[in-house]
Every structure is written in C-alpha cells, then in structure tokens.
Amino acid sequence: MPKQVLVCINPVAGRGTSKKVLNDLLRYADLASIDFLVIESSKNPSILANLMSKVNLARCSAVIAIGGDGIVNQVLQAIAGKSIALYVIPTGTGNDFARSSQLLTLQPSKIFRTIFEEESDLIDLGKITHGAHQRFFGQILSTGFDALVNERANLNRFVSGKMKYNIATALELPSFKPIHYKIELDGKSREFHAMLFAVANGSSYGGGMQLVPHADRRDGVFDLMILHPVSKVExxxxxxxxxxxxHVNHPAVEFIKAKNVKILAKSVAYADGERISELPINVEIVPKALKTWISK
Known part of the structure; x- marks a missing residue:
C-alpha cells in the first residue's frame, strides 16, 4: 500500500506560514512518493469534521494538522478514539498542543521521518458534554476571568493579535467579580467563589502560559486549578x-485532581482557545483517546 497522509490546514494561520509549510511538504512528498490529501479548515468546526468523515482514514498513515490549537481542536473531533495518529505542525498563535509534544520542527524530512519511522504515543483527551452536544479538547478548559476575556476579545473585529486580548482584559477587569461555582468532582459536591477555575489535561494554554505546569496528558486524570478570590490589584x-x-505557590491558588467534573456557574467555557458554550457543562477524562507523537 502506498504511503498516504491526510493534511488539515488553517490557510490563514501564521500569516502565510501555513501555506509555505504545505508547499514544502508537497514538494518533499512528491519526491518521496507519498500520497497527499488536503482539507482546508473553516470557522465552522463541523464542516471540517464532515469532510474528514468522507475520507477513508484506514488508508492514511497519519493526519497532519497545520496551524494552531484551533485546527488541532477541529481535527480532534473527527479522530478522537480512532487508530489514526495526529502530527501537529505549529504555525498558529497558540501552538500549545504542539508545545506540549515538543515537536516544533517545520522541516519536511524530519516530519515524515517521525511519522513513518517512529512509534506514536497514546494521550488522554477531555470530553465536554453540554446538553446533547459533545466535544473533545487536548489542553485546558477555562471558565473564569480568562474565559470572559476571551469572550470579550472575540467581539472585537477591529484589532487582532495580543493587543486584542490586552484591550479585552482592560475592559473586563473593572466590572469583574469572583464567580460563584457549584461543582461536582467524581461525585463529591463543592461550592466556592473563584477568579479562575480551569480543567487541565495539558499544562499550558494561551500561547505558552503554564497554568498547570505539572499536568500530564498521559496520567488518566485532570488537574484542576482554582484561583480563589483576590483583589483586582493582586x-x-x-x-x-x-x-x-x-503562580503555583500563591496562597490563593489550589490544585485538585479529578476524572469527572460537573460545573455550574454564570460564565462561559473555552477549551483549546475555542468557545464551547455557556455553563453548565460536564467534563470527563478519556484515557488514551488519541495517538500522537511526543518528543522523547
């Protein structure tokens, strides 16, 4: 059977870097007799998942995602729990999934050597349930001040990049108050107020922010982070x-481990930088749900 890979690309990620990387891959693949299938992403994640459902993944050696955490999250919805492995080429603004895997090369020869010659690993995923809808995530789900900043930033159509989030932070902070949470952790109820409440599968989000540095995507459990109420200056x-x-040693920061989390609060959830829904939601760990490569 000839070597074949499916490439899912965010064509606008990296201001042209994604397209350049794709062209480099295509040239190398042609010389190496590797068949290529290419699907471009859109703002609607269901469109990419629908296109991927029409591909015979059993014929593919891997799925390559070119872009940032957004395209990775879209691909997860189509391949979670399946035997095909994911390789991520980071050309986006966040790139936390790729950073956690320590695979940051853009060189085609190294990429294909990894895919065709090295063993993939199994990592956990988080699964979110909101009503009848389910969605997977690879890194961190956030529901507090950071999620509200994300929500406000997405309303700004005139500014892009980090400046958009700086403006959103400045606008959100004056009116922000600690959020009242009712949660259930592995069947045990708890109630508290917090500035931040996050469910971490991976260690980082937001382009390298080490929210939960000790989180391990292969340990079969979430690491939850709570920032209890502090002053706005703090x-x-x-x-x-x-x-x-x-921040991990700050007295207002608390870490907990859990496999199943139910969250009720007047807030919104973001995961892998993507808007999920308003709360309440249920979140559960799915052990060994994704095949991917992690640098040894």
Missing part, C-alpha cells in the same frame, strides 16, 4: 506569573 500581579508557572 489579580494583575498574579496573572502574569502564569507565563512561567510561578
């Missing part, structure tokens, strides 16, 4: 420390 001090993971 929040401004604490939040930048997330980039390096130095």
């Amino acid at each position: 929040l401004i001090k604490v939040f930048p420390k997330v980039f390096s993971g130095r």
Whole structure:
C-alpha cells in the first residue's frame, strides 16, 4: 500500500506560514512518493469534521494538522478514539498542543521521518458534554476571568493579535467579580467563589502560559486549578506569573485532581482557545483517546 497522509490546514494561520509549510511538504512528498490529501479548515468546526468523515482514514498513515490549537481542536473531533495518529505542525498563535509534544520542527524530512519511522504515543483527551452536544479538547478548559476575556476579545473585529486580548482584559477587569461555582468532582459536591477555575489535561494554554505546569496528558486524570478570590490589584500581579508557572505557590491558588467534573456557574467555557458554550457543562477524562507523537 502506498504511503498516504491526510493534511488539515488553517490557510490563514501564521500569516502565510501555513501555506509555505504545505508547499514544502508537497514538494518533499512528491519526491518521496507519498500520497497527499488536503482539507482546508473553516470557522465552522463541523464542516471540517464532515469532510474528514468522507475520507477513508484506514488508508492514511497519519493526519497532519497545520496551524494552531484551533485546527488541532477541529481535527480532534473527527479522530478522537480512532487508530489514526495526529502530527501537529505549529504555525498558529497558540501552538500549545504542539508545545506540549515538543515537536516544533517545520522541516519536511524530519516530519515524515517521525511519522513513518517512529512509534506514536497514546494521550488522554477531555470530553465536554453540554446538553446533547459533545466535544473533545487536548489542553485546558477555562471558565473564569480568562474565559470572559476571551469572550470579550472575540467581539472585537477591529484589532487582532495580543493587543486584542490586552484591550479585552482592560475592559473586563473593572466590572469583574469572583464567580460563584457549584461543582461536582467524581461525585463529591463543592461550592466556592473563584477568579479562575480551569480543567487541565495539558499544562499550558494561551500561547505558552503554564497554568498547570505539572499536568500530564498521559496520567488518566485532570488537574484542576482554582484561583480563589483576590483583589483586582493582586489579580494583575498574579496573572502574569502564569507565563512561567510561578503562580503555583500563591496562597490563593489550589490544585485538585479529578476524572469527572460537573460545573455550574454564570460564565462561559473555552477549551483549546475555542468557545464551547455557556455553563453548565460536564467534563470527563478519556484515557488514551488519541495517538500522537511526543518528543522523547
């Protein structure tokens, strides 16, 4: 059987970098007699999943996702729990999934050597249930101040990049109040107020922010992070420390482990940088749900 890969690409990621990477892959694949199928993503994740459902994945050696965490999240919806492996080429703004796998090369020869010569690993995924809808995520689900900033930033059509989130943070902070949560962790109820509440499968989000540095995508359990109420001045001090993971020893920060989480609050959920839904939601760990490569 000839070598074949399915490529899912966000053509606008990296301001042209994605297209250049794809062209480099195509040239190398032609020389190496590797068959290529290419699907472009859209803003509607169901469209990509529908297109992928029409592909005979059994004939493919791997799915390559070119872009950021958004395209990765779209691909997860189509291949979670299946035997095909995912290779991520990071050309987006976040790239936290690829960063967690420590596979950051853009060189075609190294990429194909990994796919065809190295063994893939199995990692866990998170599964979100909201009503009749289900969705998988690979990194972190957030529901607090950070999610509300994301929500506000997405309403800004005039500014892009980090500036958009800086503006959203400045606008959200004055009116923000600690959120009242009712949660259930593996069947045990708990109630509290918090600035942030996140469910982590991976360690980072937001382009390298180490929200839960000790999170392991292969341990079969979530690491939950709670930032209990602090003053807004203290929040401004604490939040930048997330980039390096130095927030973990702050007295208002709490970590818990759980496999099943039910969340009820007046807020919204984001996962892998994508809007999921308003709360309530249920979240469960799905062990060994995805085949992918992790740098040894």
